[in-house]
Amino acid sequence: MAPPCHPCDPISPVSTDPFLNASLEVILRFGSLMVRTGDAGFRIVAALKALAAKVGLDDLAVNVAVTTITATATRNGEHLTLVREVGPLGINAAQLMELERLAQDDTRAMRPEEIDSALDRIERTAPLHSWVTVSLAIGLTCASFSYLNGGDLPGTLAAIVGGAFGQALRMALSRRHLNQYMMTAICALAAAGMCHLLLLLLAEAGEASHHGIGILASMLFLVPGFPLVAGLLDLLQRQTVAAVVRLTYGATLLAAAAFGLGIVVAFAGYSLPEATVSSASPAVVLILRGGASFIGGVGFALLYNSPWRVACAVGLLTLVGNELRLSLYDAGVTLASATFVGAFTAGLLASLARRLLRQPRIVLSVPSIIIMVPGSYAFQATVLFGRGDVQAGLQAAVVVAFVVGAMALGLATARFVGERQWLFET
Template sequence: MSKIRKQHMTIHWHDIVQSDNSVPATEATLKEKATLVGRIGLMMLSVGTGAWRVRNSMNKVSRCLGISCSADIGLLSIECTCIDENHTYTQSLSLPTTGVNTDKLTELELFMRDFPEKAGTLSVMQFHEVLDHIQEKKANYKAWNLGLASAIACCAFTFLLGGGPVEMICAFFGAGVGNFVRKLMLNRKISLFGNVAVSVAASCAVYVITILLAQNLLHVSAEHQAGYICAMLFVIPGFPLITGGIDLAKLDMRSGLERISYAILIITVATMTGWATAMLFRFQPADFQPLEIQTGTMILLRIVASFFGVYGFSLMFNSPRKMAFTAGLIGMFANTLRLELIDLAGFPVGIAAFLGAFCSGCIASVVKKKIGFPRISLTVPAIVIMVPGLYMYRGIYYMGLSNVADGSIWLTKAILIVVALPLGLVAARLCTDSNFRHCS
C-alpha cells in the first residue's frame, strides 16, 4: 500500500532561522521576525478562534519586534506581509483542516501575555521552541472521554428541547457512540464529509436500535422516537457559526463568510445523513410529549441540564475541567434565562437567544478579568447549547419531503436564532471591550 502524501506540506520553521540564541528576537532579520508573526497567527487560527483575535495576536507580536504587519485571514489560510524600514517579506500559510482546542488557545494567550517582556531577551529560535511545545501538546481526553462528554451534553440537550427520560437515555447512547466514532476518524485524518456522515449515521443507528429494544423488551411507546435527532446534535458547528458572525461584525468578510459556509456544509451533511437514516428506519420527527412538571421544578431541572450540557460541550472542545466547569456555570444561567423568557414572558425565540448570548458575553468578560480564561472559550460553549439543531433538522426533513411550507417555517426559526446568538455576543463585547468596539 502506497503512503498517502500530505496535500499541505509541513513548514520547517527552524530551518528558516539563521540567528543563534545570543541574538534577541528584536534584533533578528525581518524574515526571522516574520516566521514568528506568521506561525503565531497560524496556530491561533488552528485552534478555532476568529480572524479578529488572530490579527490582534499577529499585530501584538509585530509591534514588540518593531515591524508592521498586514494580514488577510480566512478559515484555513493567512496571507501576510511584514514590513520594516527597508524591506518587506510576504508569506502565504495554510492549514489542512480546522478544529477547536480551547486548551491550546489558553496556552497561546499566556504566550502572548508574556511576549512583550521576553522579546528583548529570548531569540527567535527560543520562541519557536516554546511554540513547538504548545503545538505538540497532546489532547486532554481520549476518544472514549469525548464520547462520554457528548453523551452527557446531548442527554441534557434532549431534556432542554422537551424530551423525557426515555429520549434522554437513547440520545445518551447514540451521541456517545457517534462522537466516539467521529474522534477515531479524526485521529485517522478522515475528511470532513466522511467523518460527519459516518458519525451521524452511527449515532442515529444506535438511537434506533436502543429505542427498538426498549419497545420490544420494555414495551416503551413508539412516541419516544421524537428524540431521534438529539443523538446527532454533537456535530452542530457552534464555534464557526459564532466566530463567523463576530468576524462579519468586524468586517472580516472573508473569514466570516468562510466560517459560516463551513458550518453550513457540516449542518447540511449531518441533517441529510440523519434524514436518510430516518427514511431507512421509517422514523419521523414528531413533537415531544408534554412533560407534566411544575414551573419551579422545571426551572431547577433546566439549570442542572444546562450546566451539564455546556460542561459536556466544553470538554468536547478540549477545555480543561476547570474551564469547562466555569463555562457550565455561565451557560446554566444564560440558557435558563433564555428558556424562561420564551415560556414565562412570551419573548420571540430570536430576542430570547440574543439576550441569553448577551448575558453570557457580559459574564464571561467579568470572569476573564478575574480568572484569565479566554473569553471565547467560555462564551461559545455556553451558547452552543442554544443553537437550534432540532429546527435545522426538521427544516431539511420537510424540504426533503417537498413540504416547503413547513420546512421554511422551521428553517426561518433556526436562522433567526443563529443570527441572534453572535449578535448577542458582539453586543456584549462592544459594551465590555473598548479595543473591540473601535475599527482603527
C-alpha cells in the same frame, strides 16, 4: 532577450536580512496554529501584530483567509511578504489559550527561535481528556439537549448512547485524517442510527418513544458553533475574507450532518414531534432545566479541550443564560428574542469570567450557547424536507435560522457592551 518567466519562479527575491526572514516565518507559523485551533480572524491579527513587536519588527500587515495567511513585515526599511497555507481546521481551547498568552500576556522581547520552541511545546501537548471522558460527556450533553427540547425518557436515554458512540467514532476517524465533511456525515449517520437501534430495543421492551427529538439530540456534538460564531465576529471587525470562509465552512459541516441525519429519519419514518406539557412543579422543572443546562455546557467545554475548571465555569454560564432564555419563552416572549437575551447574558458573564480565569472570551462564550439550538424546529425541518413538504419545511428552517442568528448576535452585542473599542472604527 531575457528568457520567459517560469510559473514556479519566485515573484520577489528573499530578503537579505536573515532575521527578518526568520521572524516572519515564525509569525506565520504562529498564525497558522491559531487558525487551526479555532480563533477568530480579528484576534489572530491582533496576536500577530503583538508578536511582531516582541521580535523587533517595525511593522506588520496581515491578511487572514483561514486557508492561507499572508503577511508583510518591515524592518530597517526592508520589506518581505510571505504566504503560508493552513492545515485542517479544528478546535482546541487549551492550545488557543496558550497561544494568546504567548502573544499578549508575555510582554518581554523574544527571539524567533524562542517562539519556535514555544510552538513546538504547544503542538506536542497531549489532549487534556481521554476519548472515553469526552465521549461520555458528549453522551450526557446530548441527553440534556433531548430533555430541554421535550424529549421523552426512552429518547433521552438513547441519545446518551448515540451521542457517545458518534463522538468516539469521530475521534477515531480524526486520527486517520479523514475528510472533515465526509467524517461529519458518517458520524451523524452513526450517532442517529445507533440511537434509532436502541429505541427499537426499548420499544420491544415496552418503553416506546413517542418523540423523535432524541435522534436529533444524538448528533448535537456536530454543530459547528466555533466557526459560525467566529465568522460573525470577524464580519463585525471587517475581516470579511476570514468571515466568509468560516461561515461557509460551518454551513457545509451543518449540511453534511443534516445529510446523515436525514437518511436515518427517512429510513425510520419518524413523525413530527408533538408538544408535551410537563406535570412537574415549576420548582422541579427549574432544577431539572438548570442541571441539564449545566451538563450541556460542561460537555461542550470538554469537547473543545478546556480544563475542568473552565468547563465548570462554562456550565454555570450555560445554566444562567439558558434558564433565562427558557423562562422568557415560557412567559410568552418569542423564541428568537428569548434566545438573544440568553446568549447576551452568557456573553456578558463570559466577559467577567475571562478576567478571573485568564481565558479567551470565545472559549467561554461559544460552548455556553450551543445548548440553545432550537432542536424541535430543526427536527421538524428535517422530517418535512424528507417528506417533500418544502413550504412547511422552510417555515421551520426559518425559525431555526432566526434563533441561531439570535444566538450569535447575542454574543456579538455582549462584545459591544463589554469591550469599548468595538464601538469605534480603527
